[in-house]
Amino acid sequence: MYRVAALLVFAAAAAAADDPVPARRAELLHLVRQDCGACHGLTLKGGLGPSLEPAVLAAKDAEQMSFVILHGRGGTPMPPWSAHLSEFEARWIVEQLRKGLPK
Amino acid sequence: MRTLLIAAISLAVCACAVPPLRGTGDLGLVVERAAGRVMLVETTGRSVLGRIEGLGDLSHASVVFSRDGRYAYVFGRDGGLSKVDLLRARIEHRVLQAGNSIGGAISQDGRLVAVANYAPGGIRIFDARSLEPLSEVPTGAKVVGIADAPGNRFVFSLFEAGEIWIVDASDPRRPSVRKIGGIGKQPYDGFITPNGRHYIAGLFGEDGLALVDLWNAQGGAQRILGGYGRGEQPLPVYKMPHLRGWAVAGRYIFLPAIGRHEVLVLDSVTWTEAGRITVHGQPVFAVAQPGGQRVWVNFAFPRNDVVQVIDVAAMQVVRELRPGRAVLHLEFTPRGEQVWISSRDDGAVVVYDGASYAELARLPAESPSGIFLTSRGAMTGF
Numbered sequence: 001m002y003r004v005a006a007l008l009v010f011a012a013a014a015a016a017a018d019d020p021v022p023a024r025r026a027e028l029l030h031l032v033r034q035d036c037g038a039c040h041g042l043t044l045k046g047g048l049g050p051s052l053e054p055a056v057l058a059a060k061d062a063e064q065m066s067f068v069i070l071h072g073r074g075g076t077p078m079p080p081w082s083a084h085l086s087e088f089e090a091r092w093i094v095e096q097l098r099k100g101l102p103k
Numbered sequence: 104m105r106t107l108l109i110a111a112i113s114l115a116v117c118a119c120a121v122p123p124l125r126g127t128g129d130l131g132l133v134v135e136r137a138a139g140r141v142m143l144v145e146t147t148g149r150s151v152l153g154r155i156e157g158l159g160d161l162s163h164a165s166v167v168f169s170r171d172g173r174y175a176y177v178f179g180r181d182g183g184l185s186k187v188d189l190l191r192a193r194i195e196h197r198v199l200q201a202g203n204s205i206g207g208a209i210s211q212d213g214r215l216v217a218v219a220n221y222a223p224g225g226i227r228i229f230d231a232r233s234l235e236p237l238s239e240v241p242t243g244a245k246v247v248g249i250a251d252a253p254g255n256r257f258v259f260s261l262f263e264a265g266e267i268w269i270v271d272a273s274d275p276r277r278p279s280v281r282k283i284g285g286i287g288k289q290p291y292d293g294f295i296t297p298n299g300r301h302y303i304a305g306l307f308g309e310d311g312l313a314l315v316d317l318w319n320a321q322g323g324a325q326r327i328l329g330g331y332g333r334g335e336q337p338l339p340v341y342k343m344p345h346l347r348g349w350a351v352a353g354r355y356i357f358l359p360a361i362g363r364h365e366v367l368v369l370d371s372v373t374w375t376e377a378g379r380i381t382v383h384g385q386p387v388f389a390v391a392q393p394g395g396q397r398v399w400v401n402f403a404f405p406r407n408d409v410v411q412v413i414d415v416a417a418m419q420v421v422r423e424l425r426p427g428r429a430v431l432h433l434e435f436t437p438r439g440e441q442v443w444i445s446s447r448d449d450g451a452v453v454v455y456d457g458a459s460y461a462e463l464a465r466l467p468a469e470s471p472s473g474i475f476l477t478s479r480g481a482m483t484g485f
Contacts (some may be wrong), residue, residue, distance in 0.1 A: 030448075033137075034429070034447065034448075034470075035341060035342070035404045037162055038162075038163075038341075038342050038343070039342075039343065041160070041162050041163070041180050041203070042136060042137065042160060042161075042162030042180070043160055043162065043180075043181075045160075045180075045181070045203065046203060046221075046222070047162070047163060047180065047203065047205070047221060048221070048245065048247075048262070048291075048343065072339065075308075077289075077291070077307055077340065077343065079339035079340055079341055080339055081339075083339075084405060
């Protein structure tokens with residue numbers, strides 16, 4: 001358990017150190033707002049897809065969320081984004097969503 | 104002297120308050136979705152007449168028009184329903200009627216506006232003049248593909264439930280409902296043919312569509328184009344296609360395939376596949392140019408900077424245009440001599456000549472999405 005916690009902390013630190021470069025960050029935020037927003041709503045309050053607001057995501061597992069971003073969710077319209085996003089980028093997006101996207 | 108002055112002042116005030124005399128047949132609204140604003144445009148001189156602010160969250164906005172073409176009803180994602188006076192370029196009424204909405208329709212007689220809601224799932228019916236709420240029909244599922252049908256009826260599909268409901272609102276405070284079940288998995292949108300007879304729902308959860316003959320609704324739904332994917336693994340769909348009666352060109356209906364870079368051609372006499380056309384990406388809108396000689400198609404992320412034109416007689420792509428990045432929507436003027444196309448990421452609405460494909464105008468707009476012209480007010484299904 002401690003080991004898992006330590007690993008998670010390590011993973012978080014590593015992710016922070018490997019933040020996408022600023023230009024890519026802007027692209028990713030644009031993608032989240034506009035293209036994820038097509039189903040989840042521009043303000044991410046939900047639509048055909050569920051809400052991605054911080055309050056909703058707080059209870060969800062971050063690894064699970066980046067897995068869903070990369071590989072989609074079978075039986076639902078959520079598509080796999082792995083052709084367009086790296087694992088790092090998916091994790092970074094989850095972090096941003098949990099914090100609430102910058103305005 | 105004083106009387107004269109007062110008379111002159113009141114005359115001046117009147118002159119300000121009365122909009123210049125003009126018709127609305129060449130007007131329309133373009134949604135600037137990130138700004139919660141719409142642009143009022145006219146298609147004769149291809150110009151922007153004004154902007155109307157304060158419409159809320161327009162991430163998935165749509166618009167229908169009053170039968171006289173003066174008023175637009177704007178449906179916002181946040182459940183906002185706004186009645187916009189096109190001649191005065193201002194909001195006349197606005198209600199927040201649900202938590203999460205997808206669109207709406209106006210009744211055949213123009214007296215009722217129905218809003219389709221995701222949360223809470225259902226439709227709500229309003230007086231088109233005052234926006235007074237008249238009734239609601241809860242569904243317990245997300246409502247998609249709402250269309251008006253003859254007889255002041257509204258037809259829609261339920262995403263999770265796999266049903267089509269026909270609501271007769273002739274008595275708007277006591278609407279009656281006919282439910283058609285077992286139509287197939289996950290209907291994502293639906294439309295009514297321009298003659299008002301057939302309602303067709305596209306299915307996301309399986310290959311095929313559901314067809315209801317509204318002249319014989321007790322006959323239930325019929326599956327059409329079943330198994331069009333031929334058992335092949337579908338490609339990822341990064342944006343849901345949209346269906347409306349604009350896809351009808353003569354006897355053929357042009358429909359986006361789901362998870363395939365194809366437009367399916369449905370024969371509306373035999374209700375069987377008449378062909379399929381390989382296109383640039385996952386189609387989102389397939390829109391027949393008035394007259395039905397050509398069908399214009401835009402595409403989902405990441406191949407969304409292209410519009411392709413299909414020649415109906417040849418059943419093949421004959422032209423490719425690049426209006427800008429992230430093409431979200433296209434709309435023809437009623438006689439099809441020009442088409443308006445929105446490029447979200449280039450911040451522009453681009454107008455093309457419908458015959459020569461020449462670019463006629465490029466109007467700056469902030470993240471433009473849907474383009475809605477008043478001619479929709481005279482069409483069944485909107």
